[in-house]
Amino acid sequence: MALLKERLLDLYYKMVLIREFEEVMDIYAKNGTIPGFVHLGIGQEASQAGIVDALKETDYKYPDHRGHGVSILCGTDRKLVMAEIFGKGTGINGGRGGSMHINDIKVRNMGFNGIQGSTTVTALGTAFASVYKGNKDVSVIFMGDGTLGEGACHESINMAATWKLPVLYCVINNQYAISTHYRESHPQKQLATWADGYGVPNEVVDGNDVEAVVEATERAVERARNGDGPTLIEYMTYRWQGHFAGDPAAYRPDEELQEWKNKCPVKRTKARLLDVHGFPEKILSDIEKKVVDEVQSMLKFCLESPEPDTKEALKHVYAGFGEEI
Ligand SMILES: Cc1ncc(C[n+]2csc(CCOP(=O)(O)OP(=O)(O)O)c2C)c(N)n1
Numbered sequence: 566m567a568l569l570k571e572r573l574l575d576l577y578y579k580m581v582l583i584r585e586f587e588e589v590m591d592i593y594a595k596n597g598t599i600p601g602f603v604h605l606g607i608g609q610e611a612s613q614a615g616i617v618d619a620l621k622e623t624d625y626k627y628p629d630h631r632g633h634g635v636s637i638l639c640g641t642d643r644k645l646v647m648a649e650i651f652g653k654g655t656g657i658n659g660g661r662g663g664s665m666h667i668n669d670i671k672v673r674n675m676g677f678n679g680i681q682g683s684t685t686v687t688a689l690g691t692a693f694a695s696v697y698k699g700n701k702d703v704s705v706i707f708m709g710d711g712t713l714g715e716g717a718c719h720e721s722i723n724m725a726a727t728w729k730l731p732v733l734y735c736v737i738n739n740q741y742a743i744s745t746h747y748r749e750s751h752p753q754k755q756l757a758t759w760a761d762g763y764g765v766p767n768e769v770v771d772g773n774d775v776e777a778v779v780e781a782t783e784r785a786v787e788r789a790r791n792g793d794g795p796t797l798i799e800y801m802t803y804r805w806q807g808h809f810a811g812d813p814a815a816y817r818p819d820e821e822l823q824e825w826k827n828k829c830p831v832k833r834t835k836a837r838l839l840d841v842h843g844f845p846e847k848i849l850s851d852i853e854k855k856v857v858d859e860v861q862s863m864l865k866f867c868l869e870s871p872e873p874d875t876k877e878a879l880k881h882v883y884a885g886f887g888e889e890i
């Protein structure tokens with residue numbers, strides 16, 4: 566079943582936004598303005614935008630190290646997300662976290678901590694809280710193909726399946742974990758079948774087809790909300806850049822990259838909006854222009870923002886007791 570054309574148009578905006586945001590982050594990471602490692606999601610926009618679109622604001626989102634796209638779509642003021650990546654005092658986390666540790670508990674963006682696989686375990690806590698409190702919020706974990714090899718993932722899925730917790734394991738299979746192709750580090754032909762060992766429903770989805778992403782994710786979310794437990798979805802996609810901004814990615818063939826660029830999720834959605842839904846080109850080019858302006862205005866805010874105040878370095882070192890999330 567296809568999505569309503571207005572929803573697809575909105576998803577187009579979100580995907581173009583991720584692409585533009587990431588391209589600008591690439592420039593400022595490579596020229597040294599952004600401190601620390603930056604992992605870009607260029608090529609993976611359909612998976613990131615489509616999954617978030619299938620969720621409610623109260624669902625617990627666990628982005629991973631490649632999580633800018635998710636973090637700008639969860640409801641946080643986007644310029645504060647960008648400022649966090651720049652390590653500025655105006656960032657959503659006061660510039661303490663940077664690219665890999667963006668979080669905003671108000672919109673239930675639970676953030677990442679740099680340890681692959683760790684969120685598969687911490688997400689069980691929020692999933693259990695949903696059951697305990699009797700609400701229907703789902704805990705959604707974004708993770709890579711390589712991450713699935715972590716022991717923590719086995720412990721997590723074992724417990725989620727046994728307790729029928731409302732968890733969604735979103736395996737974004739972008740083919741590589743740093744320089745290792747997933748076929749060289751996993752015995753399964755498709756990683757989704759990994760969940761079979763735990764009796765957990767799973768499916769493989771074209772991660773560059775935003776409509777397929779939304780539909781599969783909504784099915785899994787529905788199951789979790791109904792008390793039917795976890796699902797694992799493998800979204801097949803590709804990262805166009807190296808593992809981090811600056812990695813030349815010499816380990817993969819040029820033809821392979823080109824083949825995936827031909828399956829560009831943004832261009833595919835655009836073609837559908839033009840050819841199937843009959844939107845005039847002008848509507849789409851206006852969206853593209855609007856996105857450029859939006860990202861430039863965020864960038865201006867970031868570049869003009871102050872560095873964090875060193876006097877505040879010890880603030881937030883200890884969490885408050887009994888704070889609701
Ligand atoms: C426990 C742990 N081991 C190793 C690393 C180093 N590391 C960071 S990203 C990464 C590869 C992750 O690959 P994948 O899960 O496929 O995600 P992708 O980078 O492709 O999005 C590794 C090994 C880490 N951060 N944590």
Ligand SMILES: [Mg+2]
Nearest residue numbers: 709710741742
């Ligand atoms: Mg990967």
